[in-house]
Amino acid sequence: MNKIRFSTLCLVGTGWLLALFAGAPAQQRPPAGKSQPGKSQPAEGLSQVGEAVSPPRTTKDAKAKAPPAASETIAQFPTKDAMRTAWKVRWTTANGFGLVVQGAWFKKGPAEPWFQILGDARLSEMFVPYHSGSPRFWDVSYNFSLIHLTPRDAGPFGHLVGTPPVVCREIRDRGIAWVDGTEGSRRGETMVLWSCLNAANYRYLIEYGFQDDGTITFRVGSTGRNYGSREFEGHMHNGLWRVDVNLGGPDHNSAYVMEHLERPGEAAAATTVHRPFHRGREGHEDWDPLKFTMVSVRHAFMKNARGQPIAYDFVTPRMGNARHFGSDEECTQHDFWVTRNRKDEIYYQKLPEYVKNRESIKNSDVVVWLSTAGHHEPRSEDGEMKKDTFTGVTPVMWCGFDLKPRDFWDRSPLYP
Numbered sequence: 001m002n003k004i005r006f007s008t009l010c011l012v013g014t015g016w017l018l019a020l021f022a023g024a025p026a027q028q029r030p031p032a033g034k035s036q037p038g039k040s041q042p043a044e045g046l047s048q049v050g051e052a053v054s055p056p057r058t059t060k061d062a063k064a065k066a067p068p069a070a071s072e073t074i075a076q077f078p079t080k081d082a083m084r085t086a087w088k089v090r091w092t093t094a095n096g097f098g099l100v101v102q103g104a105w106f107k108k109g110p111a112e113p114w115f116q117i118l119g120d121a122r123l124s125e126m127f128v129p130y131h132s133g134s135p136r137f138w139d140v141s142y143n144f145s146l147i148h149l150t151p152r153d154a155g156p157f158g159h160l161v162g163t164p165p166v167v168c169r170e171i172r173d174r175g176i177a178w179v180d181g182t183e184g185s186r187r188g189e190t191m192v193l194w195s196c197l198n199a200a201n202y203r204y205l206i207e208y209g210f211q212d213d214g215t216i217t218f219r220v221g222s223t224g225r226n227y228g229s230r231e232f233e234g235h236m237h238n239g240l241w242r243v244d245v246n247l248g249g250p251d252h253n254s255a256y257v258m259e260h261l262e263r264p265g266e267a268a269a270a271t272t273v274h275r276p277f278h279r280g281r282e283g284h285e286d287w288d289p290l291k292f293t294m295v296s297v298r299h300a301f302m303k304n305a306r307g308q309p310i311a312y313d314f315v316t317p318r319m320g321n322a323r324h325f326g327s328d329e330e331c332t333q334h335d336f337w338v339t340r341n342r343k344d345e346i347y348y349q350k351l352p353e354y355v356k357n358r359e360s361i362k363n364s365d366v367v368v369w370l371s372t373a374g375h376h377e378p379r380s381e382d383g384e385m386k387k388d389t390f391t392g393v394t395p396v397m398w399c400g401f402d403l404k405p406r407d408f409w410d411r412s413p414l415y416p
């Protein structure tokens, strides 16, 4: 435990130094329809204002102008007993993308090696089109900064990280993990890293949760003040994610789709189909509520002790499938996209271009892109007009997905 606390303390950083040199970031959204993907963002999202929170280890380091490194944190579970599992997570912050995971490794047991699950994972865009057709905001592309968090934001179990503090590291009880007739029950825990993007009138909470059972949760929460003069107009919040899954390292992963099929005329029979994503080539697939569509990333040849390929599933509980029909919105026409990992390709709006060559997504370094959209039809709960001034706040609306192990374990996690 002391080791964990020490590493947490070590996360305080040099971000403030960089911020001093860089000045205040833009806080205004551009006029509707002026988005230019890739034009206003930092290359790789890493070498810009105040994003790094790794500490200088020596005076010499502090003076060096090396690009900021990612921070690293380790969480061991259970937090109040002998270690059973652990996560090691590298992450950084950047204007625009906010909080970005740069790598995540899981330990299935005290004697097990660190096993890589994630490479770079981020909220690639937050597309917000209003029902009347305008405005249509691409909120990541405007380079918004993260808000400074307070102990009140962090709550009783959270620790603020960095200087200024823009990230919170929090251990949460996640309720009952399993119940059975012989062993009773077990409660689960998760280590959550979260930040809050200061998107003009809006605030976007970006959360990554690393559970004791190997599951990773991705969430974006929309809150803040409804858009001035359009406080009561419906709109969408398209949380658009880029996830470089690196099972056992970057190089030998394949993308699959799993579907449940049950048709009239086949009596009570149902089947589950596992097939390569988009015939094994870069492209897109759609989420079908009748098929419970699930995208999986499998290791091309590593199997668990039971001979099953090691995999992780994208589980996407959702309000619906968003489709938008303005110019340059083709990326919203599908729910899942898979590309080869090319590190400069980080802009969701450019997906149709990224998949053009239809390269193989078998036994390679694959990236899964997915949409988790929320429909925001303003409610009285969002606020009220008082003497021509809108007051109040929109309570958080969460969207997101889970990345859940499949045949990664040989047995039930955390079972006696």
Ligand SMILES: [Cu+2]
Pocket: 222, 235, 237, 376
């Ligand atoms: Cu909204």
